[in-house]
Amino acid sequence: xxxxxxxxSKSHKDIKINNTLVEAHGxxxxxxxxxxxxxxxxxxxxxxxxTKNGETGQFVCAGMFGFEEGENLFWQNQQWQGLYLPLxxxxxxFFIGEVPIQPGKEIKRENDDFLVCIDTNSPAISTTxxxxxxxxxxxxxxxxxQAKNCxxxxxxxxxxxxxxxxxxxxxxxxxxxxxxxTFINKKQTRxxxxxxxxxxxxxxxxxEKIFKLHQLGLLLPIHIMIASLGQIYSLIDxxxxxxxxx
Amino acid sequence: xxxTQINTANNPDNASDNNSIxxxxxVGGGIAGWLTAGRIAARHKSGTEEGVSxxxxxxxxxxxxxxxxxxxxxxxxxxxxxxxxxxxFIRECNATFKQGAKFSKWVDGTDxxxxxxxxxxxxxxxxxxxxxxxxxxxxxxxxxxFSNEVCFQEAIxxxxxxxxTIRTPEFDAIANYAYHLDSVKFADFLQKHCIKKLGxxxxxxxxxxxxxxxxxxxxxxxxxxxxxxxxxLFVDCTGFSSLLLGKHYQIPFKSCKDILFIDTALAIxxxxxxxxxxxxxxxxxxxxxxxxxxxxxxxxxxxxGYVYSSKHSSxxxxxxxxxxxxxxxxxxxxxxxxxxxxxxxxKFWQNNCVAVGLSAGFLEPLEAxxxxxxxxxxxxxxxxxxxxxxxxxxxxxxxxxxxxYRWDKIIDFLKLHYILSKRVDNSFWSENRxxxxxxxxxxxxxxxxxxxxxxxxxxxxxxxxxxxxSYQYVLYGMGFKSDYSHAPHLLNDWHYANQQFAQNKKLxxxxxxxxxxxxELLKKVKQYGFTHL
Numbered sequence: 001x002x003x004x005x006x007x008x009s010k011s012h013k014d015i016k017i018n019n020t021l022v023e024a025h026g027x028x029x030x031x032x033x034x035x036x037x038x039x040x041x042x043x044x045x046x047x048x049x050x051t052k053n054g055e056t057g058q059f060v061c062a063g064m065f066g067f068e069e070g071e072n073l074f075w076q077n078q079q080w081q082g083l084y085l086p087l088x089x090x091x092x093x094f095f096i097g098e099v100p101i102q103p104g105k106e107i108k109r110e111n112d113d114f115l116v117c118i119d120t121n122s123p124a125i126s127t128t129x130x131x132x133x134x135x136x137x138x139x140x141x142x143x144x145x146q147a148k149n150c151x152x153x154x155x156x157x158x159x160x161x162x163x164x165x166x167x168x169x170x171x172x173x174x175x176x177x178x179x180x181x182t183f184i185n186k187k188q189t190r191x192x193x194x195x196x197x198x199x200x201x202x203x204x205x206x207x208e209k210i211f212k213l214h215q216l217g218l219l220l221p222i223h224i225m226i227a228s229l230g231q232i233y234s235l236i237d238x239x240x241x242x243x244x245x246x
Numbered sequence: 247x248x249x250t251q252i253n254t255a256n257n258p259d260n261a262s263d264n265n266s267i268x269x270x271x272x273v274g275g276g277i278a279g280w281l282t283a284g285r286i287a288a289r290h291k292s293g294t295e296e297g298v299s300x301x302x303x304x305x306x307x308x309x310x311x312x313x314x315x316x317x318x319x320x321x322x323x324x325x326x327x328x329x330x331x332x333x334x335f336i337r338e339c340n341a342t343f344k345q346g347a348k349f350s351k352w353v354d355g356t357d358x359x360x361x362x363x364x365x366x367x368x369x370x371x372x373x374x375x376x377x378x379x380x381x382x383x384x385x386x387x388x389x390x391x392f393s394n395e396v397c398f399q400e401a402i403x404x405x406x407x408x409x410x411t412i413r414t415p416e417f418d419a420i421a422n423y424a425y426h427l428d429s430v431k432f433a434d435f436l437q438k439h440c441i442k443k444l445g446x447x448x449x450x451x452x453x454x455x456x457x458x459x460x461x462x463x464x465x466x467x468x469x470x471x472x473x474x475x476x477x478x479l480f481v482d483c484t485g486f487s488s489l490l491l492g493k494h495y496q497i498p499f500k501s502c503k504d505i506l507f508i509d510t511a512l513a514i515x516x517x518x519x520x521x522x523x524x525x526x527x528x529x530x531x532x533x534x535x536x537x538x539x540x541x542x543x544x545x546x547x548x549x550x551g552y553v554y555s556s557k558h559s560s561x562x563x564x565x566x567x568x569x570x571x572x573x574x575x576x577x578x579x580x581x582x583x584x585x586x587x588x589x590x591x592x593k594f595w596q597n598n599c600v601a602v603g604l605s606a607g608f609l610e611p612l613e614a615x616x617x618x619x620x621x622x623x624x625x626x627x628x629x630x631x632x633x634x635x636x637x638x639x640x641x642x643x644x645x646x647x648x649x650x651y652r653w654d655k656i657i658d659f660l661k662l663h664y665i666l667s668k669r670v671d672n673s674f675w676s677e678n679r680x681x682x683x684x685x686x687x688x689x690x691x692x693x694x695x696x697x698x699x700x701x702x703x704x705x706x707x708x709x710x711x712x713x714x715x716s717y718q719y720v721l722y723g724m725g726f727k728s729d730y731s732h733a734p735h736l737l738n739d740w741h742y743a744n745q746q747f748a749q750n751k752k753l754x755x756x757x758x759x760x761x762x763x764x765x766e767l768l769k770k771v772k773q774y775g776f777t778h779l
Contacts, residue, residue, distance in 0.1 A: 056774040057412030174779060193413070195779070 004097045004117040009138040012118065016130035017093065017143070021123050023080035026089040030066030033088045035157020036164060036221045041084040043228035045074070047235065050165070050174060050195040050225075059165045059174065059195065061225075064235065067181070067189050073238040087157065091150045093122030114155065116148055164218050171209055173201050173222075179232070184240045197226050265635040267478040268298055271467065273453060273490060274483030275304030277315075277429055278603025278620045280436035282481050283446045284328045285628040293445015298631070301447045301475060302440070303467065308485075315432070316344055316529050316542055316614035317424045319365055322417050324621045330439060332416035333775035336768065338435045340428040340545040343409050343764055345399050345421055347529040347613070353724050354668050355533065361391060361723025362528070363613075364399035365422040367715045369753070370746040377699035377718050378730050379743035392722035395747060398754040403528040405758060408767035416776035421757065424614075426529070426542045426549075449475065456494045463598045463635075464490065478635065481627070482601040486608070491591055491601035499607075501589035502657050505683055506664075507558070507674060508537050508610040511584040512568050513551035516575050527764040531612065532571065533667070535559060536674040539571050540611060545768055553586065553610050558674035586610055590653045595642035598635065600627060607653060612663060615656045618711070623649065648709045655705075658688040659712045659720075665692075666724035695721065698736075699728050 005011075026032060031051055034042050039061075042048055046063040053060050063086055065072045074082040097117035118125070131143040140148075168174050175198040179191045202222065205213075213219050272283045283302045291297030325335055335341060346364035353359045368376055376396045383389045393400045399421050402409070409423035440446040451469040459465050466476035482490035491497050503509060518525075530541035537554030552568040559567075561583070569576040590607025594600055602623040609615055626645060632638040664678035665688070677683065691704060700717040721728075730736060737743075762770070 052413040052777065054413065055770075057414075057770065057777060058774055059777060169778065172778075176779065 001121060002095070002119040003121045004095055005120055006097070007094070007116045007118050007133065009134045009140075013132075013134045013138065014127055015118075016126050016128065016132055017147075018124050018126050018130035020079075021126075021130075022092045023085060023089065024075075024078075024123065025092040026065070026080070026086070027072055027075040028070045029089075030069060030071045031062040031064055032086045034061050034063045034086055035154060036061075036160040037153060037157050038084070038087055039221050039224045039228075042086060043224045043231070044084060045082055045231060045234065046228065047231040048225045048228045049177065050168075051193055059169070061161050061164070064194070064232070067191070067235070067239060073235060073242065076242075087150055087154050091147070091154060093119040093124050094147050094151055095119060096151050096155060114151070116151065163216060164221060167213060167216065167218055168197065168222075171201075171205060171213075173198050175201075177229075181236060183236070183243055185243050196229055197222055199226060202226075265478070267632050267634065267638070269477045270298060270300045270479045270481065270631075271475055271477030272300065272302040272481040272483055273467065274485060274603070274605070275302060275433065275437065275448075276483060276485060276603065277433050277436065277617065278485075278605075278624075279304065279481070279483035280433060280440050281324065281328075281620055282483060282602045282624040282627060284436060284440045284444055285324070285624040286631065287440060287444035287446045288328050289628045290631060291445075297445070299447065300445070301449060301477065303449045303451055303453060303469065303475060305452045306450045309430075315427055315429045315617055316347075316540075316611065317427065318614060318618040318621075319419075319422050319424045320618055320621050321424055322419075324625070326417055327625075328436075328439065329443060333771055335435065336425075336771050339432045341425045341432075342427075342525050342544055342768060343527050344424045344426045344529060345403050345409050345527050347531055348403065348526075349663070349723065350530065350532040352531075352533040352538070352663060352667055352669075355671060361719070362393040362397075362400040362403065363716060363719045363723065364393055364397050364403070364528075365424060366397050366399040367422075367713070368396035368718065369398075369750040370742075371715055374739065374742050374746070375699055375701065376743055376746055377722060377728070378737050379740065379747075380722065381699075381728060381730065382737055393719055396750060398750055398757050401754045402757050402761060403526070406524045406527060406763050406765075407758065407761040408527060408764045409761070410767070411760065411762060412767060412770040412774060412776070414776070415779045420761065423527075426544055428544055453489065456490065461597070464494070478598065479631075479638070480599045482599060482605045483603050485604040486587075488591070488601060488605040490599045491594065491596060491605055495596045495599065497591045497593055497596055499587075499589055500592050501587065502609070503588050505657055505661055505685060506588045506610060507555040507678065508553045508588065509586050510556045510561070510564070511551050511553045511586055511610075512561075512564055513549065513582045513584060514568065514572060514576070514580060516548040516550050516572055518547060522765065525764045525768065529614070533669065534567050534571075535672040536564070538612070539568065541571075543764075555674050558672055558677075593646040594623070594649050595645045597642075598638060600642070600645065602627070606649070609653075609656060609660060612660045613656070613712075615660075615711075619649075619652065619656075622652070622711075651707060651709050652711050654685070654687065655711050658685055658691070659716065661685065661688055662717065662720055663724075666721065666726055668725075691717075695726070695728050697729055697732060 034048055039048055042063040046065055049062055049064050050059045051062050052058065065074050074080065095117045096114045132141050133144040135141055174195050177191050177194040177196050180188060182188050213222065270286055272279050279302055283300050286298065287300045292300045325332065346362055348360055348362050350360040370376065380392055380395055389395060402421055409419050409421040414420060441448050449472055451472050453467045454470055455468045456464055457466045457468060457474065464480045466474040468474050480490055482488060525543040532539045534552065536559035537552060539550065539552045542549045550572055552564055554564050565578060565581065586608065588609050591601060594606045603620050626648065630641050632641045661684060665684055667675050669675040694704065700714040700721065702714045704714060
């Protein structure tokens with residue numbers, strides 16, 4: 001369970017963040033939420049799909065790292081094996097949060113917009129190894145500035161994603177992925193609850209709609225999503241190699 | 247354009263064009279009126295030039311009946327046909343999910359006397375019937391109730407769980423479901439939708455008189471402020487007053503109070519303790535001395551009511567029974583008394599007038615038959631809408647046959663609940679079992695089922711309203727035994743049966759561990775909404 005507290009230069013001057021352990025946050029995730037800005041990076045190795053948030057039922061974009069719950073084929077030998085680490089993992093152990101304001105205790109808000117919190121239960125937190133958040137003088141380190149930048153990208157990315165999903169739904173461009181896979185051990189799996197763009201419907205859009213997608217900057221991410229689906233074959237390959245190895 | 251007109255006028259073969267059905271006038275703005283207007287308008291593209299125009303006249307100041315309503319799963323396809331979004335519907339009509347009905351104290355009146363009539367068919371029903379196997383198992387040892395052994399829905403309902411999750415697309419189900427809804431809000435919601443989206447023309451006015459042609463067809467309705475409203479087909483949705491079919495055409499009313507004795511309802515709205523109180527995802531029906539109490543959970547309140555036979559209980563005593571059921575929240579002053587005149591018109595379509603809803607008939611709300619009959623009527627009228635007046639009589643005849651059959655079947659099915667009871671606390675129950683009060687059609691079915699379970703072959707019309715599965719749930723839920731001892735060879739596939747029983751157990755476990763509570767899901771629908779796929 002995450003325990004979020006607001007980051008401040010006094011309470012957190014001595015803690016350090018171990019980057020290798022940050023990567024471990026993703027070891028059991030088969031779907032990792034992805035924002036538009038990182039689509040090009042994720043598509044290098046993983047399919048980008050749509051799935052539904054379990055809590056809200058709403059569509060979200062996600063990179064696909066495995067075939068079933070708990071399986072991340074890019075985490076092997078206790079190490080992250082992918083070329084790119086998604087923002088949702090990079091950002092660990094930092095979160096954007098709302099903390100009840102306590103009288104007499106001043107909490108620093110970034111640009112008065114959001115509050116940087118840290119998950120004090122994160123295994124990446126250490127007092128000996130890793131990057132500090134604050135210098136001896138109490139100033140933010142370049143590392144912490146970068147970490148905050150990562151959160152900013154996520155916030156902005158959520159707005160972009162929302163725009164993409166709204167348009168996809170409005171133009172009825174989403175279709176379920178229907179795929180049955182047989183791995184080398186003869187075990188079959190059927191992909192459930194994953195969606196992608198309907199290419200035929202996309203091709204059939206009128207000028208006005210295509211132009212709208214273009215204007216909103218959504219044509220590129222849409223095409224990346226479509227192209228990235230081919231990465232399912234490299235995922236199958238990875239899984240088969242793992243099965244053969246074991 | 248002009249040449250076309252001249253051509254038509256000069257061509258005697260096209261005379262029928264002159265009486266093509268292009269304008270439908272619906273009288274009455276309750277759920278029946280709006281559902282019928284909406285279905286016709288949606289299918290026949292009202293609001294477009296080539297479409298059929300639909301006008302709805304509603305008397306200002308007449309309030310709808312407005313009790314909480316139960317529906318059938320057909321309501322989902324009705325909403326889809328109207329182009330309604332499920333999230334909007336749930337948000338605006340205080341609707342909740344309904345997964346069937348729980349009948350308590352109907353058999354002997356003891357505290358652990360209950361059974362379910364769920365909406366999911368028995369496991370493997372289309373491939374093989376489990377009833378005989380369940381009966382055989384039950385004879386040998388104590389087993390789960392029929393509904394529990396063959397269907398996973400009872401377990402869901404007992405835990406107050408919803409029939410789907412927020413990730414399930416709108417109108418899709420994990421367990422088949424219908425709705426409970428606030429009927430006043432639903433009528434308003436339909437009105438808005440029909441006017442804004444479907445091109446129905448709305449006139450708020452009183453109908454003063456009916457103008458007829460020589461052949462008896464209605465030509466127009468004279469209204470107080472809008473003059474004559476003409477039309478090709480008139481739909482009577484005027485409620486119990488049955489203005490066109492009953493008053494104008496004098497179509498006799500066929501009472502069935504000799505079969506179904508209930509003639510009075512006392513209805514009350516009951517607040518929840520707080521906004522997190524559980525919402526039952528089924529209708530509760532609890533038998534009482536001279537009738538039964540309905541209990542329907544909406545989002546913001548429950549609707550509760552005692553329907554009873556005034557021959558077998560005084561109103562004062564009925565109020566006491568309702569008070570006892572409701573408990574602390576009972577307020578005698580807010581109880582509404584509603585007369586129930588069980589029965590229906592001898593026909594529903596006369597000349598160019600068809601009645602839908604209470605104007606056609608009404609029965610006690612035991613299996614929520616009121617709205618489903620409205621839906622089926624609206625569907626048939628819209629799908630079979632005659633193109634010309636000359637084909638209308640054929641449709642009218644079929645409509646009358648279809649719906650007379652359906653009313654009879656509903657009456658049989660409702661009566662079934664009474665004849666299987668063993669209650670002796672009031673003559674209401676023993677008189678209900680008097681063979682003279684049981685329709686011959688039901689007696690025949692009961693005779694067949696002495697030796698085998700109901701099958702779909704027992705109901706061979708295209709217009710069947712309750713499937714054989716519903717009869718099974720009620721029969722075996724109420725302790726009826728079909729005796730297979732004369733034909734043990736019919737139980738020749740225990741392997742299949744055991745597989746199905748096991749499958750049902752598996753589905754039960756999965757459902758219970760994955761479904762949210764009814765209340766939780768409704769909160770999420772309000773916050774996030776369902777997606778379309």
